[in-house]
Amino acid sequence: MNKKNIRQEKLAFLKSSNKYNEEVILLRKLFELDEWKNASAVGVTLSMSHEINTYEIIKFALIQGKKVYVPHCDYKNKSMNFVKFTSPDTLYKDDKGIMAVKEPHVINNQLDLLIVPGVAFSESGYRIGYGGGFYDRFLAQFKGTAVSISLEGQLTSIEPEVFDEPVHLVITEQRTLTGVRI
């Protein structure tokens, strides 16, 4: 299956599945990782309704005194920076309907831990997102740890292309997979 078909199939799966029970397990597994415990600056998305809920991750990070950074996309140039999240009061919906932080921004791309979103993942840590290539470009120069959180049902086999950047770890409700990222 090509990327486009995988994306369609897994998006339909995400939109139709009740994820609550799995989310509880996934969050517990994330918070147990040494990479989580040791991180002082964490990058994470502001989830859309069909995605795994990241708001609990953000809340817990702030409670633990971590700094939280969320994506700010330039959809024209296909570039992405991480900007500091302090409060839900500073959010608005961006051009693509994704929550984002209003200006002024405090940019920090030197994150210890990046929670990388995706529609589908492979057991080697390759991923398929919405096709913008934002995370492929960002991960190409990223030095920290990249972790994805995936339902077992989002796993699939992915033929990587040259520009595809894998993550270090994929956590599912059943397994923790080590990606081929070096």
Ligand SMILES: Nc1nc2c(c(=O)[nH]1)N(C=O)[C@@H](CNc1ccc(C(=O)N[C@@H](CCC(=O)O)C(=O)O)cc1)CN2
């Ligand atoms: N919650 C969340 N935020 C995120 C991401 C994500 O996966 N989840 N991203 C992960 O990269 C970035 C945004 N990525 C995007 C990539 C492509 C399009 C886009 O081109 N959308 C199409 C329509 C998409 C569709 O309906 O299938 C368009 O506008 O034409 C939008 C966002 C950063 N923020």
Ligand SMILES: Nc1ncnc2c1ncn2[C@@H]1O[C@H](COP(=O)(O)OP(=O)(O)OP(=O)(O)O)[C@@H](O)[C@H]1O
């Ligand atoms: N490092 C890069 N430099 C330039 N273009 C890139 C780079 N990485 C990816 N791209 C381009 O971006 C697009 C990414 O497509 P792909 O379907 O892999 O995105 P995705 O992983 O689904 O999206 P995202 O990373 O936003 O979640 C491709 O067309 C590719 O040519």
